[in-house]
Amino acid sequence: MKFADIVINRPIEGPFTYSIPESLEGTIKTGSVVEVSFGNKMVTGYVVGLSDKCDIERIKPISGIIDKNLNLEPEMLELTKWISKYYYSSWGEAISAAIPGVLKKSSKTRKSAREEKEIEFIDGSSERLTLNPDQKDALDSITRSMDEKIHRVFLLHGVTGSGKTEVYLQAIAHVLELGLSSIILVPEISLTPQTVARFKARFKEKIAVLHSRLLGSRRISEWNRISSGEAQIIIGARSAVFAPVKKLGLIVVDEEYETSYKQEDVPRYNARDVAIKRAEISKAVVILGSATPSLESFYAAKNGKYTLVELSERIDSRLLPTVDIVDMREEMTRAKKVPIFSQKLREWIEKDIREKKQVILFLNRRGFSTFVNCRKCGYVIKCKRCSVSLTYHFDKKKLVCHHCNFNMEPPQICPECNAAYLKYWGLGTEKVESELYRLFPGAVIARMDTDATQKRGTHDRVLSKFKDGNIDILIGTQMIAKGLDFPKVTLVGVISADTALNLPDYRSAERTFNLLTQVAGRAGRSDLGGRVIIQSYTPQHYSIQAAKTHDYNTFYDKEINLRKELNLPPFCHMVSLTLRGRKEERVFNASDNLRAAIEKEDKSKNIEILGPAPSPISKMKGMYRWNIFLRSESAENITPILKKVLDKNKSSGIIVTVDVDPN
Ligand SMILES: [Zn+2]
Ligand SMILES: [Zn+2]
Known part of the structure; x- marks a missing residue:
């Protein structure tokens, strides 16, 4: 074999043909990872086929092989080919995702790769359990x-x-x-x-x-x-x-x-x-x-x-924990303010720590206050680069953007009207933590979110302290929602069940039900029993009601009917197109043109086109963002059409991303 068909990690399909130099004859196989010059750069290439003949003149030779022992199996080539077709990437990009970065570097550069410490895992039991x-x-x-x-x-x-x-x-x-x-x-x-x-x-x-x-x-x-x-x-x-x-x-x-x-x-x-x-x-x-x-x-x-x-x-036929839902609207009327803890949750926390049991509190929002506004003119302090409000972080004494990490000193006066009436609203894990210190002065409290666990080892340390019973109350984000199995946890409190429900996403009910069920599962994992208290301003919502009774089937029946009515997955496949650019008008125009082009190309009218519309976060990191959603019975109806349309309709300064079956 004298020639090799090679794909590379670029958004161009290929394959590209290179000649095999004599020194590498017999060494290069289908599945080899090689070095080739592409344009005027050296890049990693993947051999997807070999041949004896080639019509192209002035063919470039393969420059070298990365590692003789690294060879992609035929199954892996078939799998990555499928990924590239289904998820709309080039074959080279799909293969590249399947191999760890360090293996794609030549042995010289490999040596300089950083070494990291092993994660230390908490001990596990090796005993084979009897099945029920x-x-x-x-x-x-x-x-x-x-x-x-x-x-x-x-x-x-x-x-x-x-x-x-x-x-x-x-x-x-x-x-x-x-x-x-x-x-x-x-x-x-x-x-x-x-x-x-x-x-x-x-x-x-x-x-x-x-x-x-x-x-x-x-x-x-x-x-x-x-x-x-x-x-x-x-x-x-x-x-x-x-x-x-x-x-x-x-x-x-x-x-x-x-x-x-x-x-x-x-x-x-x-x-x-x-x-x-x-x-x-x-x-x-x-x-x-x-x-x-x-x-x-x-x-x-x-x-x-x-x-x-x-x-x-x-x-062991252990009972599922009892789930109580607290209507926070009533709590608000009673307390004449927006309370963090309902009376019920507060009483149960008190009781549990008195009895030396453990409590997990869950809130899926980090920081202290989630937005700051002016009481006089209503101005909300937002990120300069993203269309989101900034979150106040008490630890850092800064306002932080959770999308691009932009941060600033909190202003003393309103940037808009100069009034000195800035008000901090909303609730994050930091604020819950500080309120816990105030309400339960004797308790040992720990917080687990991406802010608190930034320092290496903190995460493992907090967990093992909690396991040893040296923490009474653990407050955290979704980091603590799953997998943890601590027998002394008898109470789980969900500070707000509504955070996910309010997102503009057809999966928000499903997300809410899943999250509540997972969090609730942290309670009552021993004979001590368990209780879950869910605080909500929309307690009647079916996702919250189904979580109360641990009833997946009822939730499923309700949700699947809605999906069917609205023709949403699993009754169709969705493809989301996001167009980004620095000039809003150009992003909009490009979106409009793209929509028209897809409509024209879809001759059999298999695709339903929704939008263009601004993304839920319409500006991020300085880029305006518009979405087009495509839906059809199968994703394979959509991607070939996109391939034709996107190649023809490139606008300068506009980046288009394609997401098949988006989250
Ligand atoms: Zn103002
Ligand atoms: Zn930002």
Whole structure:
């Protein structure tokens, strides 16, 4: 073979043909990672095909091979090709997303890569637990598929505390007996230390943990342990779906509805859906697990596309925590102000810390006050670069933009009218913390959000202090919503259930229900029992009512009917186009033109076009943003048309991003 077809990490499709120099003949294979000159730059290229003939004159040679041992398997090429088509990227961009950065550098530059300390995981138990009848049935139907070597997707739906992890562990043990490998995807490694610890304890040296802090040579050695077959169980976040395992038997996607499975950059893939595709290619089994499955997955399970297995009981028949909803409108009338804590929540916190039990409080907003305005003229202090109000941070004594990190000293007088009546509104975790200190002076209180855990090791330290019982009240954002399993937590308080509900997003009800259910699941994980108190200004909302009774099915029935009525996913696929630019008028004009071009190109009228309209945050980092939403029965109706239209309709100064199945 004298020539190689090569794709690169650029938004141009290719492939481009290069000649193979004599010195590399026989070394270069389909799947090799090479160095080529492109334009006048050296870039990393991926060999996707070889040939003997080439019609192009003046062909450039391949400059070198990055690593002789690094070779992409045919399955990986097929998978990345699918990703590039489905998620609208070039093949080279999709392959690039599948390989860790350090492996794409030549060995010279690799050495300079930073080394990082291992995450320390809390100890886990290695004991194999006895399954209850529910768990046993679930495991049996999963292992049967494995023995028959057929690709099947299982949706493991189980209430929090029903023992999903033990089913995963025993399914993996079965895969291991068959001589196959498993991949376990978790939303974020550092937020689920206890789950990871259980896997490590059970499978010891057979396991490889891939996480974002793994850099440099550690990342390379883990990659090698996986591709050599030494590590047969791989646990990691989103990108672990690309782990170079051979003989794949199982992929587990834990908390499959999680938004962190979606990659924010090109290619904007969803690791859950990539996992299903990869398993289909390798004839492997997939387990999607959750207490609150996404509407898409549950719908697929109800319609027989996936196999539904349910765990309806908690282990040891432990009761689900009691959930109380407090109507904050009544509290406001009674207190004649906007209270942070309802009387009920305050009394229960008091009682629990008196009895030396532990409390978790949840609020999904960081900072102290979430906006500042002038009482005289109404002026709201906003970010100069984004169309959002600035949040006051008490720790830093600064006003901060949560989108671009712009910050400033809080002004003493109104920048608009010079009045000295600036008022701080809204509620963040910092304010809840300071109010807790005031109300419960003797209690040990800790806060966990991205501000409080910026310093390395803080996160792990707080968790282990909490585990040892040295913290009475833990207040935090969604960082504490999932995965934590602390038996002494008997009370969980949700300071405001309404934060997600008010977002302009068709998934807001689903998000709210999921979050409340996950948070509630932190309470009552032992015989001490548990109670959850949810504060809300819209207590009658069905997502909040369903969370009260832990009733996924009722929530699902209500929500799926709404989705059907409004023709929203899972009844269609959406593609979101975002146009960005510094001149608002040009962004608008480009959006309008793009809409017209799509309309014209869509001859069979399969696509419904919504917009253009300004994005919910209409200006970010100095760029104006407009959206167009496209929907159709399948994403494959949309992407080929986009390909034609976007290539033809480029406007200078305008950046267009395409997001298929957006979050
Ligand atoms: Zn003013
Ligand atoms: Zn900003």
